Amino acid sequence: MISDVAQDEEKWLAAGIAGLQQNAFYMHRALDSNNLRDALKYSAQMLSELRTSKLSPHKYYELYMRAFDELRKLEMFFKEEARRGCSIIDLYELVQHAGNILPRLYLLCTVGSVYIKSKEAPAKDVLKDLVEMCRGIQHPLRGLFLRSYLSQVSRDKLPDIGSEYEGDADTVTDAVEFVLQNFTEMNKLWVRMQHQLQYHPIFILTRLALCLENVHFASLGSCLPLWCYSACESFILLADPVLRLAIGLSGLQGPARDKEKREKERSELRDLVGKNLHVLSQIEGIDLDMYKDGVLPRVLEQVVNCKDELAQFYLMDCIIQVFPDEYHLQTLDVLLGACPLLEPSVDIKTVLSQLMERLSNYAASSTEVLPEFLQVEAFSKLSNAIGKGSCVKKLSGKGKITDSKATKQIVALLSAPLEKYNDIVTALKLSNYPHVMEYLDNETNKVMSTVIIQSIMKNKTCISTSDKVEALFELVKGLVKDLDGTLHDEIDEDDFKEEQNSVSRLIQMLYNEDPVEMFKVICTVKKHILTGGPKRLPFTVPPLVFSCLKLVRQLQGQEENPFGDETSTTPKKIFQLLNQTIEALSIVPAPELSLQLYLQCAEAANDCDLEPVAYEFFTQAYILYEEEISDSKAQVTAIHLIIGTLQRMHVFGVENRDTLTHKATGYSAKLLKKPDQCRAVYACSHLFWVDDQENMKDGERVLLCLKRALRIANAAQQMTNATRGSTGSVTLFVEILNKYLYFFEKGNPQITISTIQGLIELITTEMQSDSTTPDPAADAFFASTLRYIQFQKQKGGAVGEKYEPIKV
């Protein structure tokens, strides 16, 4: 059946073309013999072929194009006639004698075009008349093509500024009015195609049967007897209108297939409508003000009012494509304001993404346009539009843009200012920039955040105020904290590390020379990173801590606290902040890292002469050590850090120091593995001997430590013997020997030649013992130690003398 329809259509088209060609032939003959009357007669007959209702848009177009070509010849003829002295005004009247409206209007448009060219009447008057007369075609398909013809023949004859048809002061308005009116009418016709009721005889009959009972004869009251009816159909006179009313009200629609077909056919015609917007965009005289106040609102009014999904989507896209970017930029609020008014089914996200594509390309085209973006608050408007309730719903159920194209556009749009300004600082002024980002999905949001951070890194941009930092964190919050709906499992571990590393790098870019502002910056950063959750803190806390310590050092470098009063930035306050921050990290838990940071802080407090603070940090570190660090290896690392730090502390009074060193040695001796114990214990020896501090030289306790280390080394040796049947390495002894030598050299009176000598012998014996497992590394270590002694001896002087008695 469908193929039958197609065949029939082919037949009708062929018949139409044949009729058209035949009349065109007679028309040509009339043209050749300058017979105006015949020319008009045959051209009207030729154009009558366009009155058909049997063709689909596609086929109708074919027929139209043939007629169009013939009309070009006729137009040439009219021009000739006018040149020969035939009054164009008379000609304009003459063609209107045609009885059928469609041929009449095609002819009228054709003569009208010549009329304008003749300049015997202002272009605006002729155009106005033409566009007005075209109202007579209410059939959508025929009307669309007729008006498309009008648009075609008039597009080079608009009374635009600079055109030869330019009129008086309002000339551009006239041109615009004409195009707008034609556009509006065409769009109405186009939309109407969709809603045309398609009567199918059988369908109607059943409907009629159903309706008959409801016919109210009384409703045909006496007030409206003005219509007469053909006598032969008088029985319908009464019933018919009511029936039709019933049918009309019940909204008969063809089957769904018809609807689809109509939609397809309509899409084929859309460019006829859109072309008007293109013509509009070509009018030179439309400046921004006119576009803003006159053109765009009128176009949008039509778009919104037509309430047709297909038309709205297509026309919004058209508007975006045909008009210049700078106009879009300056009318963003108007354009965006229309979005929520569109039908709910309109694919707004694609529309918006097209707009954003245009704007981002525009932004990327030149730095000069960016101030415009700022001026009109393009981003805030965009985000507002996206943010409006109704719009969000349209964007997606979750309020996130899921369309990948739209996403790309937003990324591009957001990246544009970064690339152009080479400076995130400017972008940070765009207060709604982050709101736009909110409509990205989480993944893209992160990508965008990374782009921003990379931009900062690349340009070594320094973000120097807390406001900017606040804004920046708002932008990159996708990286700084969990966004709703993010599941950790989804994130690749390496990717996560990569992200967080970039955040930590970012934190180091936040710097202000002014301590007060810097402190604010730090507080802001702290506020944000503390929301990051346990997985992020290990990455973000350390850079913050070091930023703080840097500030502390800066303050410490200044003689006086420039601010004086307590409320202002002081190292003390910073340390309080540090304490809280690290505490947060320790809760994660991340004991090793926290411990390191506490120690770092303790050292800084030491440099600031803040004993209680330093002591507090140590205490925290010790607590962590005792309660949280249970892994042996971690303990070893931690204890060495503790010892190392404690050794450098000079702020502590005797009591505090005793407590801390006592603890440290205690921890050392309690390590699990003997070698670890041994090493930690001998390291503790340094706690009692600080080179440059006279009051910190307790030779006796140094020796105690070393002796204890020796005992432990011995025990270790025996343990190995017991478990493996061979003596372990002598490495520990050699290490202890080195400590002896160190303190000996430093002048610790408790370290005597004989103890050193004894130790050397012990090692030598051990090494020669059969049961000792050969250890080339230990051998080499020992050998080089001995070489050192030899070297010192030979050096002579005070040191040489000191070493002299040692026999190697």
Added chain:
Amino acid sequence: MLPLFQSQETIIGEVLVEPTQGKKFEHNGIKIELLGQIVRELDVPGELYERKTYPFEFSTVEMPHESYNGVNVRLRYILKVTIGRNYVTNMVEYQEFVVRNFTPPPPINNSIKMEVGIEDCLHIEFEYNTSKYHLKDAILGKIYFLLVRIKIKNMELEIRRRESTGSGPNTYVETETLAKFELMDGAPVRGESIPIRLFLSPYELTPTYRNINNKFSVKYFLNLVLVDEEDRRYFKQQEITVYRLLED
């Protein structure tokens, strides 16, 4: 080709009588009459030997009615020359002429505006710019669709001439459609307004004649016809007055 006059004009002419070459022509008198109206004696009885021209003149003749050639009625103006003869039938010659009377534009010429329709089904308002048109006029107007619940296929404007002759029970009415002018193609929706511009010059109209000599009338009507998809015709007829414009 007929000579053309209007009312109050003086009809001047000549009657040429030429006897057959070289023969004597005897007559009983020659007269000319404007039929139904006036008789002029051109010659007393006598003889003609050669060609003779008789000038005649009917001064400022009242001819209030225009010549009209209708279906059932004709209004003609005729000059009749009669040459009376003895013993044989008179010689009669006719010359018809045409009278057209021009009128200045009417002082009052209201537009025709009317809202019509079928309740809950179709409401339209039409407007013709005037009610009186001269023969070369154009009918301008608009049709507003106030309510449309039927599928209209097209709309046309017809010009109809109604000629009625006789009176009382012997009245004959002839209606002719002189013009069918398509105004609209397709189905309008509510709110549409369709322009009307119909030039009258291509159609052979006469002025409106009202009760001419109690014999006949010729009236003109504009008939607005809407045709629906099932070819039912809805119409509204409206009389217009047609006149012959006196041009400066």
